[in-house]
Amino acid sequence: xxxGYVIADPANVKHYIEALxxxxxxxxxxxxxxxxxxxxxxxxxxTSALVLVTDGVANVGETQQRAFIKLLTKQDxxxxxxxxxxxxxxxxxxxxxxxxxxxxxxISNSDDMVGQILLAASKVGHQAxxxxxxxxxxxxxxxxxxxxxxxxxxxxxxVFFGHYWGDGEVEVELNGLLSGKPKHxxxxxxxxxxxxxxxxxxxxxxxxxxxxxxxxxxxFGEDADLKQAITDIGKEYGLVTDYTSMLVVRxxxxxxxxxxxxxxxxxxxxxxxxxxxSQKPAQSRQVxxxxxxxxxxxxxxxxxxxxxxxxxxxxxxxxxxxxxxxxPLKRRIAGNSQK
Numbered sequence: 001x002x003x004g005y006v007i008a009d010p011a012n013v014k015h016y017i018e019a020l021x022x023x024x025x026x027x028x029x030x031x032x033x034x035x036x037x038x039x040x041x042x043x044x045x046x047t048s049a050l051v052l053v054t055d056g057v058a059n060v061g062e063t064q065q066r067a068f069i070k071l072l073t074k075q076d077x078x079x080x081x082x083x084x085x086x087x088x089x090x091x092x093x094x095x096x097x098x099x100x101x102x103x104x105x106x107i108s109n110s111d112d113m114v115g116q117i118l119l120a121a122s123k124v125g126h127q128a129x130x131x132x133x134x135x136x137x138x139x140x141x142x143x144x145x146x147x148x149x150x151x152x153x154x155x156x157x158x159v160f161f162g163h164y165w166g167d168g169e170v171e172v173e174l175n176g177l178l179s180g181k182p183k184h185x186x187x188x189x190x191x192x193x194x195x196x197x198x199x200x201x202x203x204x205x206x207x208x209x210x211x212x213x214x215x216x217x218x219x220f221g222e223d224a225d226l227k228q229a230i231t232d233i234g235k236e237y238g239l240v241t242d243y244t245s246m247l248v249v250r251x252x253x254x255x256x257x258x259x260x261x262x263x264x265x266x267x268x269x270x271x272x273x274x275x276x277x278s279q280k281p282a283q284s285r286q287v288x289x290x291x292x293x294x295x296x297x298x299x300x301x302x303x304x305x306x307x308x309x310x311x312x313x314x315x316x317x318x319x320x321x322x323x324x325x326x327x328p329l330k331r332r333i334a335g336n337s338q339k
Contacts, residue, residue, distance in 0.1 A: 004041060029054065032062035032071070039075055049078040049102070049124045051117060055085040058092065065092055065219065069099050078102040080120035082113070091218050101130065101151035126154040129176035129183060134160055138170035139191060145208045152176065161205040167193035174293065187293035197277070199269045206237035214242065238263035 001019055006012050031054060042048040062068075072079060079100040081093045084107060097104040103123070105116060129152040134144070144162035152158055164170075167190070174185040210233055213226050227243060234244035254261055286292075 005043070028060040029057055030060040031058035032068060033060075035068070035071060035079075039071060039077060042075060042077060048076070049080060049120065051120060052079060052081045052093075053084065054081070054093070055083070055088045057089055065095060068092065068096055069219070072096060072100045078124055080123075081105070082107045082116060084108075091215075095215070095219055098150060101128065103153075123153045128153045129178055132158065132174070132176040135173040135175065136164075136170055137173070139168060140165040143205070143209065145205070145212050147212060161201070161208045163205070164191055167191050172288075172293070185293050186291075187288040188291045189287040196269075196273060199266070199273050202266070203237050203239065203270075206233050206239060209233060210239060210241055238266070 001016060006016075035050065035052070038050045038052075042050075058068075077100060079097050079102040081097050081102070081104040083090060083093055083104055088106070090104075090106075093104045102120075107113065107116060130150075132149040132152050134149070141162055141164045144160055146160070149158060149160075158174075169188060170191050172187045172189070176183050210230050213230050217223055217226050230241050231243045233239070234241040238246075240246050253259070
């Protein structure tokens with residue numbers, strides 16, 4: 001509508017609001033063409049962001065997800081998406097915002113749109129930590145998820161799941177780029193050989209891994225190995241996926257066919273742990289108190305110190321959640337069958 005940047009004075013704001021009210025929908029969503037116009041209008045010498053309000057049903061013009069990803073990676077731009085409606089194409093919009101380093105939020109007519117836009121502006125107006133990666137040394141680790149954390153914004157939490165072997169002192173290092181300059185944050189704490197405090201971590205890891213594998217297929221097409229991995233993890237941890245379903249049968253059916261009910265024991269263990277935790281007073285689970293990675297409170301979305309307000313060692317909250325037990329992924333879970 002503006003064919004470029006204009007001064008956001010009261011007169012221009014009033015003019016373009018009135019112009020916006022003259023537009024009417026034509027029952028089609030050419031989402032690609034709209035994003036393409038937005039990207040073309042950006043200046044290369046300024047921090048840029050696109051705010052997309054849509055139901056995400058791209059049904060006119062280009063609709064291939066790969067084409068959308070390629071478009072957004074041509075320029076350094078953050079896409080912030082506000083998703084309307086229950087039939088929105090959430091997988092597509094989540095992918096686009098993730099690839100650009102933005103975020104997607106589901107909203108309704110009763111939500112505070114101005115507040116949501118200010119939230120997006122806050123994230124663009126403060127430096128973010130890009131190319132984030134986590135390094136653990138001292139013990140063997142594997143199966144970490146997310147594989148590619150992407151960008152970390154002001155006030156945002158970062159949670160990793162994974163497996164580790166053994167126990168002992170471990171050095172945790174968080175690396176990334178802040179305005180193009182390398183940043184490193186370190187801490188050191190002890191990983192226990194065994195703990196039964198939070199057995200739910202096993203299935204949380206499984207769920208996060210299934211989501212990441214499914215996203216890879218959503219982005220690049222179905223893959224036989226990825227499909228089999230999702231199926232195996234779904235069976236092992238009793239989770240419903242796109243390739244597994246839950247079958248409910250009577251107790252005597254399990255005995256008749258010799259079905260091993262390993263998931264029943266897992267659920268019982270989780271329930272016992274929750275009961276045990278509920279009987280104890282709340283306590284801090286911060287494990288890096290002796291050598292804290294960050295020595296000041298993290299930033300809030302509404303506050304912060306004077307100056308650049310960058311994400312630095314004072315602004316990031318890192319939570320490392322590592323499952324404490326390794327299980328073979330190919331063992332079948334009773335009551336969970338493949339479609």
